[in-house]
Amino acid sequence: MQTLKSMAKANMRQSSMIIALVFIMLLFQVLTEGILLKPINITNLILQNSYILILAIGMVLVIITGHIDLSVGSIAAFVGAISGILMVQYQIPMLLSVIICLIIGAIIGAWQGFWIAYIKIPAFIVTLAGMLLFRGLTLVVLEGKSIAPYPESFQKMSSGFLPDLFGGSTLHMLTILISLTISAVYVLMEWKNRKTQIQYQFDTAPMGIFVAKLVAMALVINAFGYVLAQYEGIPNILVILAILIVLYTFIMRKTIIGRHIYAIGGNEKAAQLSGVKTKKVTFLVFVNMGVLSALSGLVFAARLNAATPKAGNLFELDAIAASFIGGASAYGGIGTVPGAIIGGLVMGVMNNGMSLIGLGIDWQQAIKGLVLLAAVAFDIYNKNKAA
Numbered sequence: 001m002q003t004l005k006s007m008a009k010a011n012m013r014q015s016s017m018i019i020a021l022v023f024i025m026l027l028f029q030v031l032t033e034g035i036l037l038k039p040i041n042i043t044n045l046i047l048q049n050s051y052i053l054i055l056a057i058g059m060v061l062v063i064i065t066g067h068i069d070l071s072v073g074s075i076a077a078f079v080g081a082i083s084g085i086l087m088v089q090y091q092i093p094m095l096l097s098v099i100i101c102l103i104i105g106a107i108i109g110a111w112q113g114f115w116i117a118y119i120k121i122p123a124f125i126v127t128l129a130g131m132l133l134f135r136g137l138t139l140v141v142l143e144g145k146s147i148a149p150y151p152e153s154f155q156k157m158s159s160g161f162l163p164d165l166f167g168g169s170t171l172h173m174l175t176i177l178i179s180l181t182i183s184a185v186y187v188l189m190e191w192k193n194r195k196t197q198i199q200y201q202f203d204t205a206p207m208g209i210f211v212a213k214l215v216a217m218a219l220v221i222n223a224f225g226y227v228l229a230q231y232e233g234i235p236n237i238l239v240i241l242a243i244l245i246v247l248y249t250f251i252m253r254k255t256i257i258g259r260h261i262y263a264i265g266g267n268e269k270a271a272q273l274s275g276v277k278t279k280k281v282t283f284l285v286f287v288n289m290g291v292l293s294a295l296s297g298l299v300f301a302a303r304l305n306a307a308t309p310k311a312g313n314l315f316e317l318d319a320i321a322a323s324f325i326g327g328a329s330a331y332g333g334i335g336t337v338p339g340a341i342i343g344g345l346v347m348g349v350m351n352n353g354m355s356l357i358g359l360g361i362d363w364q365q366a367i368k369g370l371v372l373l374a375a376v377a378f379d380i381y382n383k384n385k386a387a
Contacts, residue, residue, distance in 0.1 A: 016378075017326055017342045024346060028353030035356055036349075039231035042224075047159065047303060049348035050237040051076070051296040053341055055319035056326070057248050058292035060340035061285050063323050064265045066332030067116065067123035069289050071130030073315030076297030077308075078134040079105055083298055084147035084307025087154060094154045102294050108134070109290020110283070117282040131316070139309050148306035158302035161232040162239065171226075172233030179225020183218040190214055237299060244292075248337045261285060265332030321368065322347055325375040334379075346371070 029036045055072050062069045079101045086097040108130070115126045149155075166173035190213075197204050204210070228234055252258040260281045263271035272278045296315065301307050326343025328335030347368065354364045 017339065017346065021342055021346050021349065024349050024353070028349065028356070032353060032356040036353055037227070039227050041352070041356075042227050043231050043235060045348055045352055046235055046238050046241075048352065049344060050158065050235075050241060051300045051303075052315065052318045052322060052348070053241055053344045054244065054292055054296045054299060055315055056322035056340040056344045057244055057337055058289040059316075059319040060323040060326070060328050060335045060337060061248075061252075061261060062123075062289055063320070063328045063330075064261055064332060064335045065282055065285050066265045066268065067282070067285075068320065069112075069123065069127045069286070070316050071112065071127040071134060072289065072293040072296070072319055073312035073317075074131045074134035074138065075105065075108055075290060075293035075312075076300060076315055077138045077310075077312035078108075078141070079294040079297035080301035080311045081138045081141045081147070081307045081309075083154075083301055084150070085141065087150055088147050088307070094151055098154075098298060101298055102291055105290040105292075105294025105297075106287050107290070109287040109293070112290070113283040113286030116286060117279045123286075138311075142307060142309050144309055146306045146308040150302060150305055155302050155305055156236060157240075158237050158299045160236045162234045162236065164233060170230075172229040172231075175225050175229040175233040178234065179222045179229075182225075183221040186217060186221065187214050240299075245337060245341060252337055257281065257284070262333055265329075265334070267333075318344075318347060321372045321375075324372060324379070327379075329379050330376050343375075 025036065035041055055076070059069060059072065082104060083097055083101050086092045086100060087094060092100075112126050112130050115121045116123045162174060164172045164174050166177075190210075194204055194210060205213070252261065260271065260276045263274070263276055264278050264281055268278055297312065300311055304311070322344035323335060323340045324330065324343065325346050326335070326339035326341065328340065350368065350371070351364060354367070
């Protein structure tokens with residue numbers, strides 16, 4: 001029982017957000033009379049929130065280091081504008097255009113990271129300046145007009161689906177097979193991790209609770225796959241998101257640079273005295289944020305099928321909110337990539353559910369603000385309680 005209490009306490013923030021997400025989904029499922037969890041709406045939820053979730057992955061790293069980035073929406077809009085010029089006006093091949101846009105994002109991130117990491121200008125000021133600069137450059141580049149349409153191959157990045165290789169008539173059989181494979185891999189990995197923990201005499205959950213957790217997760221994964229299989233199957237953007245989530249979760253949990261990012265957020269001076277190259281790591285975090293901002297801009301442009309001056313509006317606030325709601329600390333040093341994804345899904349389900357029940361954008365913004373305030377207040381409460 002003591003082990004269970006300590007494990008619950010260690011994962012309280014993320015667990016509470018998962019519970020909150022389930023509660024919000026059930027609430028809106030009832031209020032919308034079953035529309036929320038229909039296959040077509042679940043697919044729309046993924047497509048509508050993909051670019052915010054991409055930003056949230058990068059933003060949580062920035063917040064863990066103790067910084068903030070207000071420029072991501074403007075960078076996404078600027079890179080989207082550049083992609084429109086390259087692909088629509090100059091007819092440059094899609095793959096080459098995407099690579100150029102990602103490189104531009106990395107350069108922008110390096111520009112901002114230099115001022116923050118090496119010149120020591122506060123990130124709030126640098127990224128606020130970047131928000132204004134790149135929003136202005138977007139208007140200059142597009143001359144206040146939208147550019148469209150994009151090549152069909154580019155549009156499929158955001159709105160396409162994996163083809164069904166097995167030719168299912170009512171169900172997308174490839175999606176069913178993938179969900180079964182993922183659940184099996186998950187069970188094997190969790191079982192291997194448990195054996196390792198027992199070998200090194202770490203605290204582990206009782207076998208009954210461990211098995212119940214595996215069964216519950218396997219059911220969730222396959223239920224999600226079944227819902228997607230009833231419509232068009234797995235969206236291409238979900239594959240991109242899954243790769244990013246796995247990659248960045250691995251980096252933050254299993255690599256040296258991941259540990260260094262947490263160390264900088266926990267205590268930058270102590271990390272520096274311990275041999276961590278704090279300036280270099282901070283610089284790389286903002287380069288990474290620039291690349292993910294560029295990717296987000298490309299995904300949004302592909303979904304909209306146009307490069308528009310108003311793209312990226314308030315993206316930074318949604319990404320920051322997703323990170324904090326998902327468990328990142330306002331003080332730095334705490335946060336996870338899966339937590340940021342959960343936070344983004346909480347915001348996305350709320351947006352979608354409130355729209356389905358006909359709640360106006362004014363009330364939507366007010367409620368989202370209250371949720372963000374409550375999440376940060378919860379974090380501060382826990383920190384003060386631990387002290």
